[in-house]
Amino acid sequence: MNQKITILGAGSWGTALAILAARNGCQVLLWGHNPHHIALLAKQRQNRRYLPELNFPDTINVTDNIKDAAQFSDLILVCVPSQVFKQTLLALYPHCTARITVAWATKGFNPDDGCLLHEVVADIFGAHTPAALLSGPTFAREVAADLPTAITIAANQAEFANHLADIFHSNRFRTYTSTDLIGVEVGGAVKNVLAIAAGIADGLGFGANTRAALITRGLNEIIRLGVQLGGKQETFMGLAGLGDLILTCTDNQSRNRRFGLALGQGKNKDDIIKEIGQEIEGISAAKETHLLALKYGIDMPITEQTYKVLYEQLAPQTAVQNLLSREPKSEASD
Numbered sequence: 001m002n003q004k005i006t007i008l009g010a011g012s013w014g015t016a017l018a019i020l021a022a023r024n025g026c027q028v029l030l031w032g033h034n035p036h037h038i039a040l041l042a043k044q045r046q047n048r049r050y051l052p053e054l055n056f057p058d059t060i061n062v063t064d065n066i067k068d069a070a071q072f073s074d075l076i077l078v079c080v081p082s083q084v085f086k087q088t089l090l091a092l093y094p095h096c097t098a099r100i101t102v103a104w105a106t107k108g109f110n111p112d113d114g115c116l117l118h119e120v121v122a123d124i125f126g127a128h129t130p131a132a133l134l135s136g137p138t139f140a141r142e143v144a145a146d147l148p149t150a151i152t153i154a155a156n157q158a159e160f161a162n163h164l165a166d167i168f169h170s171n172r173f174r175t176y177t178s179t180d181l182i183g184v185e186v187g188g189a190v191k192n193v194l195a196i197a198a199g200i201a202d203g204l205g206f207g208a209n210t211r212a213a214l215i216t217r218g219l220n221e222i223i224r225l226g227v228q229l230g231g232k233q234e235t236f237m238g239l240a241g242l243g244d245l246i247l248t249c250t251d252n253q254s255r256n257r258r259f260g261l262a263l264g265q266g267k268n269k270d271d272i273i274k275e276i277g278q279e280i281e282g283i284s285a286a287k288e289t290h291l292l293a294l295k296y297g298i299d300m301p302i303t304e305q306t307y308k309v310l311y312e313q314l315a316p317q318t319a320v321q322n323l324l325s326r327e328p329k330s331e332a333s334d
C-alpha cells in the first residue's frame with residue numbers, strides 16, 4: 001500500500017497506530033509537540049516513555065513541526081488527548097490543502113463546551129470534509145504487540161470509512177465500519193467515566209457482582225445519553241460501546257480503571273495522576289458527561305456520583321451508599 005498518513009500525538013495510542021499503519025505498508029509521519037521527546041524517538045527508534053521496547057519500522061518518521069505534518073499527507077489521524085484536540089487542529093489547519101481528510105482516535109468531549117469531536121472537526125475544516133473516528137476495545141500496548149484486536153471506524157462518508165478500514169485492517173487487526181459517528185463517540189467518551197467508577201468499587205473491596213452491576217447499569221447510562229445526542233441504540237452494543245466498556249472496566253491496563261482503584265483505596269487524586277503519568281480521559285469526561293446529563297435532564301446516577309467524588313470531594317464510600325440507597329425501580333424504565 002503506497003498510502004501516506006500523518007499521525008498527530010506521540011503518546012501511547014498515536015505510536016501504536018503509527019506502528020500498525022507502517023506494518024500495513026503505509027509511510028507514516030508521527031508528530032509530537034515536544035521537541036525533546038521527538039528527538040529521542042528519532043534517535044532511539046522507539047517510544048520508551050509511552051510504549052517501551054517496540055522498535056519503529058523504517059517507514060515511520062517523526063517530527064515536531066506541525067507544518068511538515070500537514071504537508072506530508074492529506075490523511076490526518078489525530079491521537080492527542082481531548083483537552084488539546086481543538087488547539088492541535090487549529091494549529092494544523094492553516095497548513096492543510098483543500099484535499100484534507102481527518103480521522104481521530106481520541107476519546108472524549110471538547111472541554112470548553114462538551115461538544116463531540118466531530119463537531120470540532122466540522123467547525124474547523126467544514127462539514128463536507130471527510131471525517132472519521134476509530135474507537136473500540138484497543139489497548140495501545142496490545143495493538144503494538146500485534147495481539148488480535150477489533151475496532152469500529154465510523155465516518156460521515158462511507159467511502160472514507162472503507163478507505164481507513166483498508167489501511168488499518170490486517171489479520172491481527174479487524175476493522176468494522178459504521179455510519180454512526182455520534183454513537184461511537186459517546187461510547188468511547190463515557191466508558192472512561194464508568195471505568196473510573198468500576199475501579200473505585202474494586203478499590204473499596206467490592207466484588208465481581210458489584211463490577212458487573214456497574215458495567216450493566218453504566219451501559220444504560222451511555223445509551224440514554226447517546227440516544228439523546230443522536231446515536232443509534234445498536235451502536236452501544238458493539239465494539240465501541242459494550243466492547244470498550246467491558247475492556248476498560250475489567251482490565252488493569254486501563255489508566256481510568258487504575259485511577260479509580262487507587263481512589264477507592266484512599267489515595268490522593270493528584271498523587272495518582274502523577275503516578276500514572278499518562279492521559280486519564282475519564283476525569284474531564286466525568287464533568288462533561290455530568291453537565292450534558294443535567295442539560296438534557298437524563299438520569300445518570302453512576303456518572304453523577306463519580307463526578308462528585310472527583311470534583312466535590314465526596315468520599316467514595318458515600319458515593320456507593322448514595323447509589324445503593326436509591327429507590328428500587330423497574331430495570332426497563334428510562
Ligand SMILES: NC(=O)C1=CN([C@@H]2O[C@H](COP(=O)(O)OP(=O)(O)OC[C@H]3O[C@@H](n4cnc5c(N)ncnc54)[C@H](OP(=O)(O)O)[C@@H]3O)[C@@H](O)[C@H]2O)C=CC1
Pocket residue numbers: 009010011012013014032033034037050079080081082084088105106107108138139140141277278279281
Ligand atoms: N492508550 C490507549 O490504549 C488508547 C488511547 N486512546 C485515546 O487516545 C488519546 C490519547 O491517549 P494516549 O496516547 O493513550 O495518551 P498518552 O498519555 O499515552 O500520551 C499523550 C500524548 O499527548 C501529548 N500531548 C500532551 N499535551 C499536548 C499538546 N498540547 N499538544 C500535543 N500533544 C500533547 C503528550 O505529550 P507529552 O509527553 O509531551 O506530555 C503525549 O505524547 C486519548 O483520547 C485516549 O483516550 C484510545 C484508545 C486506546
Ligand SMILES: O=C(CO)COP(=O)(O)O
Pocket residue numbers: 107136137138139140192195244247248253254255256257279280281
Ligand atoms: O480506551 C482505551 C482502550 O480501548 C484505553 O483506556 P484507558 O485510557 O483507560 O487506558
